[in-house]
Amino acid sequence: MSPSAIPSTAPPLPVPERDRDSAPFWDALREHRLRLQSCDACERVRFPAMSRCPYCVAPEHRWRELSGRGRIYSWIVVRQAFRPEFAAEVPYALVTVDLEEGVRVVGRMDDVDSPAFDLAVVAAYVDHPEWTELRFEEMAA
Amino acid sequence: MDPFAGRTAIAGAGMTELTRRSGRSVLSLAREAALAACSAAGLEPTAVDGVVQYSMYDDSVQAEALGAVIGARDLSYVMDFAQGGQSAAHMVAHAAMAVACGFAKNVLVFRAMNGRSGVRIGQRAAVGGGTEFRYPLGFVAYPQVAAMWARRYMIETGATELDFGAIAIAQRRWAERNPRAVLREPLTEEGYLASRPVAEPFRLPDCTTEVDGAAAVLVTSVERARDLALTPAVISSAAWATHGFDLDMGSSLRYDDYLRNFSGHLAGPLWKRAGLGPEDVDYAEVYDCFTGALALNMEGLGLCAPGTAGTFAREGHTSPGGKLPTNTHGGLLAEGYVHGMNTVTEAVWQMQGLGGERQVPKNDVAVVSSGAYLSGSAIVLTKDR
Numbered sequence: 091m092s093p094s095a096i097p098s099t100a101p102p103l104p105v106p107e108r109d110r111d112s113a114p115f116w117d118a119l120r121e122h123r124l125r126l127q128s129c130d131a132c133e134r135v136r137f138p139a140m141s142r143c144p145y146c147v148a149p150e151h152r153w154r155e156l157s158g159r160g161r162i163y164s165w166i167v168v169r170q171a172f173r174p175e176f177a178a179e180v181p182y183a184l185v186t187v188d189l190e191e192g193v194r195v196v197g198r199m200d201d202v203d204s205p206a207f208d209l210a211v212v213a214a215y216v217d218h219p220e221w222t223e224l225r226f227e228e229m230a231a
Numbered sequence: 232m233d234p235f236a237g238r239t240a241i242a243g244a245g246m247t248e249l250t251r252r253s254g255r256s257v258l259s260l261a262r263e264a265a266l267a268a269c270s271a272a273g274l275e276p277t278a279v280d281g282v283v284q285y286s287m288y289d290d291s292v293q294a295e296a297l298g299a300v301i302g303a304r305d306l307s308y309v310m311d312f313a314q315g316g317q318s319a320a321h322m323v324a325h326a327a328m329a330v331a332c333g334f335a336k337n338v339l340v341f342r343a344m345n346g347r348s349g350v351r352i353g354q355r356a357a358v359g360g361g362t363e364f365r366y367p368l369g370f371v372a373y374p375q376v377a378a379m380w381a382r383r384y385m386i387e388t389g390a391t392e393l394d395f396g397a398i399a400i401a402q403r404r405w406a407e408r409n410p411r412a413v414l415r416e417p418l419t420e421e422g423y424l425a426s427r428p429v430a431e432p433f434r435l436p437d438c439t440t441e442v443d444g445a446a447a448v449l450v451t452s453v454e455r456a457r458d459l460a461l462t463p464a465v466i467s468s469a470a471w472a473t474h475g476f477d478l479d480m481g482s483s484l485r486y487d488d489y490l491r492n493f494s495g496h497l498a499g500p501l502w503k504r505a506g507l508g509p510e511d512v513d514y515a516e517v518y519d520c521f522t523g524a525l526a527l528n529m530e531g532l533g534l535c536a537p538g539t540a541g542t543f544a545r546e547g548h549t550s551p552g553g554k555l556p557t558n559t560h561g562g563l564l565a566e567g568y569v570h571g572m573n574t575v576t577e578a579v580w581q582m583q584g585l586g587g588e589r590q591v592p593k594n595d596v597a598v599v600s601s602g603a604y605l606s607g608s609a610i611v612l613t614k615d616r
Contacts, residue, residue, distance in 0.1 A: 165377050194484045
């Protein structure tokens with residue numbers, strides 16, 4: 091869809107509906123840091139945020155700061171906006187990334203031609219008016 | 232002796248036409264499909280004492296409301312199940328359990344939706360706890376989740392987009408023979424490659440076609456089914472599997488093996504309960520909201536080897552005249568998206584010899600699956616002797 095075809099009444103981009111489990115994640119992104127829950131019992135890092143460890147069900151955890159470095163596990167290139175609020179955004183790439191600390195996360199990449207299997211990427215942070223987005227870019231050689 | 236296997240049967244199946252704008256209420260669609268199933272079976276609708284249905288985003292009508300409009304006034308078993316493509320075979324299994332346990336005698340199972348003119352599932356932001364992490368990124372709709380699985384399938388197996396294309400092309404050959412199908416034009420490899428990209432690696436023909444319509448089947452005991460009008464399709468097995476679930480059905484970041492969806496986790500119990508194996512299957516009606524899901528379901532059920540679903544389709548095995556006719560209505564890809572309930576009705580019609588121009592030559596054993604990734608269900612049907 092060409093940008094000119096987008097009605098000026100396009101709804102605004104959504105803002106994350108944070109909850110008690112996820113608030114520290116979003117707060118950290120706002121400071122351009124990547125923090126995820128790490129289970130005190132089994133030490134696995136998890137995403138998305140949830141109150142219990144999905145691997146061992148333990149509730150105790152700490153918020154661990156991560157390197158932001160990882161490799162692409164899978165990706166798609168979105169060519170069709172499935173909701174009107176994203177009509178001006180297409181095309182864009184979404185990548186799932188295996189971070190060095192052993193957890194898989196998802197984010198966008200700006201260049202739709204750059205995602206490739208096992209590509210080394212690093213976290214970037216995009217500030218929106220009300221929240222900060224985790225985005226990925228190709229790691230410099 | 233297994234308390235479930237072989238005790239119940241589907242006695243009849245019915246559907247409405249499939250359109251892009253029905254101009255009717257969902258309840259009206261449900262009623263038409265339900266009455267068609269009863270009529271096919273030769274059962275008075277007033278004899279129905281159980282109703283089961285499933286819905287997403289509150290897009291259907293309650294099971295009890297259907298009872299009210301077909302004259303089934305007193306119900307002794309009902310079920311409203313709020314899940315999607317996972318549901319169809321599982322709802323048949325529920326009806327069968329109700330019958331086998333004596334809670335009801337004649338149970339209608341239906342799916343009805345204005346899926347094109349009303350609530351469009353493929354464009355809804357998925358519900359559930361993981362949405363807050365995906366929706367703001369534009370990781371919104373289920374086709375995108377499915378495409379992410381498909382890319383990983385390509386990475387791990389070496390499959391190409393043309394392998395997905397081969398699946399869409401094979402199923403279109405069946406749709407050409409199905410007057411109800413919404414996509415009946417032949418699809419070629421060139422046409423596939425030229426089609427509009429949606430969420431790469433998926434193009435438009437990789438994705439189901441949303442429609443308005445309804446499908447229903449009537450489940451009863453094998454003994455009662457034998458007194459009705461058509462050959463009973465005996466429910467010889469059923470299974471459900473959930474694997475790797477965390478917050479919602481779109482959240483598969485922690486999934487451990489993208490080559491093995493729910494079907495790989497239910498195949499063992501499914502075949503064991505049936506006392507049959509994939510090698511015994513005469514035809515397969517396999518859930519295909521996306522070509523990539525069809526591949527995982529075929530491979531998970533053991534109908535072809537891991538990573539080979541595209542090759543299997545390209546070699547013609549799933550097409551008319553092939554050794555394993557698959558999605559003989561054209562599938563959800565080409566007949567239309569009645570959320571997998573039309574996959575069940577097609578299996579029943581083929582077993583009852585009602586397949587018309589697309590009737591398969593051998594119809595003693597069928598497998599029907601429902602679902603795509605983290606969870607789903609399946610049944611095995613065998614022709615009553």
